[in-house]
Amino acid sequence: MGPPPRQSAAMLTLLAPLLLAAAAAPAPPTPAEIVAAAPASAWRTVKPENIVVFESPVGRLVVELAPQFAPAHAEAVRALVRARRFDGGAIVRVQENYVVQWAARPEGGAPLVSQPPDQRGPRQRPRLPAEYERDARGLTFTPLPYKDVYAEAGFVDGFPAARDAREGKAWLAQCPGMVGAGRDMPPDTGDGSELYAVTGHAPRHLDRNTTALGRVLAGLDGWDGLKRGSGDLGFYPNDSERTAVTSAHMASEMTGFGSWQVMDTTSASFAAYVKARANRTGFFVRQAGATDLCNVQVPVRSVPTRAK
Amino acid sequence: MGPPPRQSAAMLTLLAPLLLAAAAAPAPPTPAEIVAAAPASAWRTVKPENIVVFESPVGRLVVELAPQFAPAHAEAVRALVRARRFDGGAIVRVQENYVVQWAARPEGGAPLVSQPPDQRGPRQRPRLPAEYERDARGLTFTPLPYKDVYAEAGFVDGFPAARDAREGKAWLAQCPGMVGAGRDMPPDTGDGSELYAVTGHAPRHLDRNTTALGRVLAGLDGWDGLKRGSGDLGFYPNDSERTAVTSAHMASEMTGFGSWQVMDTTSASFAAYVKARANRTGFFVRQAGATDLCNVQVPVRSVPTRAK
Numbered sequence: 001m002g003p004p005p006r007q008s009a010a011m012l013t014l015l016a017p018l019l020l021a022a023a024a025a026p027a028p029p030t031p032a033e034i035v036a037a038a039p040a041s042a043w044r045t046v047k048p049e050n051i052v053v054f055e056s057p058v059g060r061l062v063v064e065l066a067p068q069f070a071p072a073h074a075e076a077v078r079a080l081v082r083a084r085r086f087d088g089g090a091i092v093r094v095q096e097n098y099v100v101q102w103a104a105r106p107e108g109g110a111p112l113v114s115q116p117p118d119q120r121g122p123r124q125r126p127r128l129p130a131e132y133e134r135d136a137r138g139l140t141f142t143p144l145p146y147k148d149v150y151a152e153a154g155f156v157d158g159f160p161a162a163r164d165a166r167e168g169k170a171w172l173a174q175c176p177g178m179v180g181a182g183r184d185m186p187p188d189t190g191d192g193s194e195l196y197a198v199t200g201h202a203p204r205h206l207d208r209n210t211t212a213l214g215r216v217l218a219g220l221d222g223w224d225g226l227k228r229g230s231g232d233l234g235f236y237p238n239d240s241e242r243t244a245v246t247s248a249h250m251a252s253e254m255t256g257f258g259s260w261q262v263m264d265t266t267s268a269s270f271a272a273y274v275k276a277r278a279n280r281t282g283f284f285v286r287q288a289g290a291t292d293l294c295n296v297q298v299p300v301r302s303v304p305t306r307a308k
Numbered sequence: 309m310g311p312p313p314r315q316s317a318a319m320l321t322l323l324a325p326l327l328l329a330a331a332a333a334p335a336p337p338t339p340a341e342i343v344a345a346a347p348a349s350a351w352r353t354v355k356p357e358n359i360v361v362f363e364s365p366v367g368r369l370v371v372e373l374a375p376q377f378a379p380a381h382a383e384a385v386r387a388l389v390r391a392r393r394f395d396g397g398a399i400v401r402v403q404e405n406y407v408v409q410w411a412a413r414p415e416g417g418a419p420l421v422s423q424p425p426d427q428r429g430p431r432q433r434p435r436l437p438a439e440y441e442r443d444a445r446g447l448t449f450t451p452l453p454y455k456d457v458y459a460e461a462g463f464v465d466g467f468p469a470a471r472d473a474r475e476g477k478a479w480l481a482q483c484p485g486m487v488g489a490g491r492d493m494p495p496d497t498g499d500g501s502e503l504y505a506v507t508g509h510a511p512r513h514l515d516r517n518t519t520a521l522g523r524v525l526a527g528l529d530g531w532d533g534l535k536r537g538s539g540d541l542g543f544y545p546n547d548s549e550r551t552a553v554t555s556a557h558m559a560s561e562m563t564g565f566g567s568w569q570v571m572d573t574t575s576a577s578f579a580a581y582v583k584a585r586a587n588r589t590g591f592f593v594r595q596a597g598a599t600d601l602c603n604v605q606v607p608v609r610s611v612p613t614r615a616k
Contacts, residue, residue, distance in 0.1 A: 096529035097484050097507065132594075147457045149600045176405050176509045187593050199405065201484045201509050201603060205588055205596040221404035225535040280513055285495050286440075288513040292457045292600075295509060 031276045035299045038269035043261040043301070044158060046217070050074070051251035051260060052081055054102070056091065056243055059222030061197075062260065063179050063214050066159055068139065069172050070131040070213035073181055076192030077213065078250060080104050085193065086248035088112060091223060095234025097200030100223045101182060102245050104193040113244045130187040132208040133171040136163050141170060142265050146278065146290040150204045153293040155265035158300075159215060160293050162207060172212035175202045175294035177220055181211045199224045202294040217260050217300050263299040273299065339584045343607045346577035351569040351609070352466060358382070359525070359559035359568060360389055362410070364399065364551055367530030369505075370568065371487050371522050374467055376447065377480050378439040378521035381489055384500030385521065386558060388412050393501065394556035396420060399531060403542025405508030408531045409490060410553050412501040421552045438495040440516040444471050444478040450573050454586065454598040458512045461601040463573035466608075467523060468601050470515060480520035483510045483602035485528055489519045507532045510602040525568050525608050571607040581607065 029037070046064050054061040067074035080086060085104035088111030093101035105112050141163055143154040151162035156170065160178070163170040172178060178198045181190035190211055197216050198206075223243075231237040251257050263270050278291040337345070354372050362369040375382035388394060393412040396419030401409035413420050449471055451462040459470035464478065468486070471478040480486060486506045489498035498519055505524050506514075531551075539545040559565050571578050586599040 094533070096532055130593075147455055149455045149457065149598050150596055185591060200507065201600070203603065204600060205586075205592070205603065207596070208594045209592050221536045224404055225402070225533070227533040228529045278513075283493060284513070284517050285438075286516045288458055288515070290457050292509070292512060295511065295513065 027281055029276060031273050034269060034273045034276055042264050042267040042269035044264045046260045046262060048252035049250060052077060052248055053251060054086060054248045055246045058226060058243055059219050061219040061223055062217040064217050065214040066172060068157060069134055070211050072128045073131055073192050073211050073213040076128055080192055081248045081250055086245050089245035090242040092242055093235045094226045094228045096228050099196040100199055101196040113239055113242045127188050128190055128192060131211045133169040136168050136170040139170055140266055144293050148293055150207060158262035158265050158298050171208050173293055174198050174204055174206045174212055177216040178212050179214045179216060181213055183210060258302055258304045261301050261303055265298060335589055337584060339581050342577060342581045342584055350572050350575040350577035352572045354568045354570060356560035357558060360385060360556055361559060362394060362556045363554045366534060366551055367527050369527040369531055370525040372525050373522040374480060376465060377442055378519050380436045381439055381500050381519050381521040384436055388500055389556045389558055394553050397553035398550040400550055401543045402534045402536045404536050407504040408507055409504040421547055421550045435496050436498055436500060439519045441477040441479040444476050447478055448574055449478060452601050456601055458515060466570035466573050466606050479516050481601055482506050482512055482514045482520055485524040486520050487522045487524060489521055491518060566610055566612045569609050569611055573606060
């Protein structure tokens with residue numbers, strides 16, 4: 001009883017019976033059925049050098065970097081991972097309807113869960129440029145065929161995105177699950193050592209105001225299922241309330257990790273999926289006839305052995 | 309470091325210093341400053357007979373009912389509260405980026421935290437009509453001056469809402485914090501004994517597909533900070549994983565509860581607030597120039613002693 005489920009990567013393993021049912025049913029295919037029926041050519045395998053795996057007691061967070069939008073940030077995160085700076089990091093902030101945020105430990109510093117918040121030490125990496133938007137040329141932008149409140153919405157390489165044709169710029173849209181770099185007031189003060197994942201209603205007003213550098217492929221349910229921080233902005237006032245980030249690795253360093261695939265947002269399967277998301281059946285007595293960019297939720301799936 | 313805070317009721321007590329600062333500053337007022345400066349006439353005191361207070365170990369959830377949209381459901385919830393059916397209820401479902409859902413115990417039944425999920429027993433209240441939309445006449449609808457993906461968006465009595473001028477219908481919009489009635493597949497199978505609060509990105513495709521009957525005034529951060537259910541749709545497969553709803557009361561039954569106020573969405577203060585939400589300053593280097601309906605977040609505040 002209750003509202004129906006959102007699409008999630010975890011559900012995709014359950015869909016085989018639905019696929020069989022669809023063959024006999026005259027109803028238009030559901031989003032889940034379209035995902036299950038999508039051919040191999042409709043999936044893009046994520047490069048292992050773009051996957052970061054953060055480990056914590058509340059589960060593994062798998063993040064895909066987006067170097068085509070934030071090359072300096074992607075490289076900084078890779079460098080921090082390889083320097084083991086996220087081992088001994090912590091989830092420092094969980095703010096309802098906004099973000100989960102985590103930080104690397106200072107270089108040579110003790111694990112963050114054993115330090116008071118004001119002794120995280122100065123960041124020791126160079127500041128990075130504000131990678132808020134980029135030239136739209138060189139990207140394949142697939143427009144969402146519905147309205148957007150903030151810009152022209154669409155998809156690039158499986159990421160929710162937006163663009164301004166007049167300015168010739170494109171940027172990542174800050175939908176739930178998108179990952180960005182925390183910063184202080186000056187725009188160029190992010191250094192990749194403090195990251196946030198969007199939860200809650202998409203704060204699209206953040207678009208082009210922080211560097212979005214990737215998105216969560218899996219695990220945000222575990223991290224967002226933490227008690228919210230009681231301090232200002234959802235920070236934990238006491239170090240003992242933090243949850244450790246025990247380690248982080250690039251998927252390219254890991255053996256037996258398998259691979260992740262994201263639906264190709266230029267594919268016919270994806271176009272059908274978007275249309276079905278806008279016109280849901282089953283539980284729904286009235287079809288919306290449209291969908292917000294952030295309600296599309298580009299399908300992702302894990303593949304146990306690395307795709308050939 | 310990181311993205312700035314969303315507006316929250318809890319923050320409003322912190323705003324007096326900002327108000328003083330605003331007097332000296334030439335910058336346009338921020339949303340928080342507008343809220344702090346709003347005259348008493350810009351606030352509506354919520355009727356105590358429309359406030360339900362659910363108690364749990366993860367805090368108190370304060371809900372405002374919307375009988376102007378869902379009269380039968382509002383009355384059913386009041387009756388369940390007065391019959392003490394939510395005492396011994398439980399939070400039965402927490403699904404990431406979607407809903408927190410809780411249930412009353414069956415009439416005469418044991419507390420829900422000590423029963424397996426399949427023995428919640430038949431519901432014993434009569435089914436309620438599907439209160440999905442209503443005649444737009446008789447409502448004061450204040451349009452949002454920006455686009456909406458799904459319909460015409462606006463506000464009615466402090467609630468996010470939408471309307472269709474051609475059909476002459478209005479309905480509550482399922483933004484984060486909105487409360488609705490769970491139902492089975494047939495539209496008229498909700499009975500008010502199982503409620504959900506929206507979390508995550510607004511599932512506006514639910515608009516006019518379930519009965520939205522009110523909204524959370526406070527406490528959703530506590531309830532959504534629970535470990536997500538590992539079962540299908542975020543339900544908890546084991547009763548031991550549920551969190552109890554220990555009791556529920558109408559504010560009109562409680563002494564010393566104080567009162568709650570919601571900003572009058574027809575007021576000049578609210579219009580200024582919406583505009584400021586669409587054009588944020590400070591941390592923001594680029595103003596969005598628009599805001600999604602669900603990012604407006606109508607201000608609410610608690611008043612320790614009941615307003616006269």
